[in-house]
Amino acid sequence: MDDDAAPRRVRADAERSTARILEAAEAVLAEDETAPLERIADAAGLARATVHRRFSSRTALLDALAAQLAQRYVQGLAEARVDSAPPVAAMLRMTETAFALKIAHRFAVQLSASMTPEVLDGLDRLFARLRDAGAITAPDPTWGRRVYLALLHEVNDLPADSPMLAGGSDEVAARAALLVTTVLQALGGLRPGEQEEGL
Structure with a gap:
């Protein structure tokens, strides 16, 4: 042997x-x-x-849960190709991943440690690309990321039968489309009545 x-x-x-x-x-x-x-x-x-x-200890277990989720977010950023795909498409793909993770990891998503510097940096790069492409007008990528994460939480808390999510049988896709459209509008991108291709 x-x-x-x-x-x-x-x-x-x-x-x-x-x-x-x-x-x-x-x-x-x-x-x-x-x-x-x-x-x-x-x-x-x-x-x-x-x-x-x-x-x-319990703390060590919680740290491991947060680290596992952070790694999945990093993987989601890579799969969304935040540095190379068209930025709105990358944002939509990353958002779908985020909602899928929130559904599968209802406890771990509450752990702030899962938002590691690597994850935050990836989101900041995405928001810089959105600004450079003219999809948003907000000049500070960090502000864009903070608005996005705050609204991610709010959209996640919507009940499944919310009229805000109407129009689709895929709950993850409906939440992602609502969040991306709302963030783009809030940051000076899409205006009411405009529709980005793919949303």
Whole structure:
């Protein structure tokens, strides 16, 4: 047997256990933000000692959830091609990703640590490109990003039957279109009655 095979198997088992713990933590904490690590261990189907070995404290677990979500946001920025795609199309694609993540990670999205400098920088670059393309007139990309994130929260909180989301069977797409149109209008881009292609 290869001398490296056992350590690789142990690492793979540890990675699987960590993934199960994080998945269970997301589900349990979305229902009860005060749930103890023991309840998360039960939901993951793992021994409590395993959870405590992977995460020495509740804070360490929350940090891991935030880091995982931040990585998914970074991946979303890359997939949206915020540095190369037409900026409005990139914004729409990133927004669809953000809403999909908010649905799948209802607890973790509340953790401000998921908005890492890398994520914020990617959004700032996107808003600079929107300004340079004339899609918005607001001169400060940071202000654009702050407006976007504030409205992202508000649109996310709309009930599914809100008249603001009417006109589409795809809830993620409807929320993304509403947010992008609203942000562009708020930042001096689209005017009421105008329609950007694809929205």
